[in-house]
Amino acid sequence: MLKYPTTLFAVLVLLGLPRIGLAGAYEDILIAARENRSDVIVDLVQRGMDPNTSDPAGSTLLMYAAANGNEQVLDFLLTNHANILKQNKYGDTAIGIAALNGRLSIVRQLIDAGARADGPGWGAIHYAAFNGHAEIVRFLLTKGTNPDAPAPNRQTPLMLAAHNGFPDVVKILLDAGADRNHSDGEGNTAIGIALRAGNNDIAGDIRTAGAAR
Numbered sequence: 001m002l003k004y005p006t007t008l009f010a011v012l013v014l015l016g017l018p019r020i021g022l023a024g025a026y027e028d029i030l031i032a033a034r035e036n037r038s039d040v041i042v043d044l045v046q047r048g049m050d051p052n053t054s055d056p057a058g059s060t061l062l063m064y065a066a067a068n069g070n071e072q073v074l075d076f077l078l079t080n081h082a083n084i085l086k087q088n089k090y091g092d093t094a095i096g097i098a099a100l101n102g103r104l105s106i107v108r109q110l111i112d113a114g115a116r117a118d119g120p121g122w123g124a125i126h127y128a129a130f131n132g133h134a135e136i137v138r139f140l141l142t143k144g145t146n147p148d149a150p151a152p153n154r155q156t157p158l159m160l161a162a163h164n165g166f167p168d169v170v171k172i173l174l175d176a177g178a179d180r181n182h183s184d185g186e187g188n189t190a191i192g193i194a195l196r197a198g199n200n201d202i203a204g205d206i207r208t209a210g211a212a213r
Contacts, residue, residue, distance in 0.1 A: 030055050033064035038073050041065075051082040058088035066098035066106050074109055084115050091121035091152070099124035099140075102133045111143055118149035125149060129157035129173070132166035137173065147178040154184040155193075162194035162202050170202050174209045 029049050032040035041061060045051050054060045062082045065073040074094075078084065087093055095115040098106040107124060111117060117124040117140045125145050128136035137157065141147060148156050158178040161169035170190075174180070183189050194203035 036068040051080040066094040100127035117145040129161040
């Protein structure tokens with residue numbers, strides 16, 4: 001059986017939420033987050049649920065809103081002081097999840113609210129490059145994100161895009177001055193990664209841009 005903080009319980013008592021049950025409210029708001037039900041999320045937070053409520057994996061309401069592309073709920077949660085830097089147990093943040101899912105408008109909102117695009121951990125620029133979301137990569141670079149930011153596996157956005165076969169993302173990163181010769185912990189470079197993945201055209205583009213190998 002899940003246990004809840006005494007402080008949260010006290011708030012819920014004061015606001016009358018025991019009528020629907022503490023455990024019930026917790027389950028209801030997570031179901032609403034998964035199903036993208038804005039009205040339920042707004043109602044329960046207004047009635048006392050913590051805007052930083054998270055599921056057992058640590059994924060918060062803000063992360064669900066980011067994944068779903070729900071600008072209304074995202075804005076509501078930020079207004080109610082949701083923690084923009086919170087990470088789930090996988091190290092993901094709301095902006096990283098938004099970038100992975102191609103949610104450009106959400107990424108913009110989160111950047112404006114102070115989110116970091118290049119980490120800690122797997123940052124928004126890594127996930128955008130990994131999944132080929134070129135416009136998100138372009139936007140993040142205009143905000144000063146480091147094109148050579150290393151992911152936890154020490155691979156850069158250029159390497160991730162080269163491996164997964166996204167030439168438009170590769171070009172954007174190269175034009176932004178990404179290091180063609182950067183190597184990860186195992187000595188792999190973007191051009192070598194592209195060749196091993198069978199992305200010969202991308203390897204050629206990187207070589208043309210001046211990569212040594």
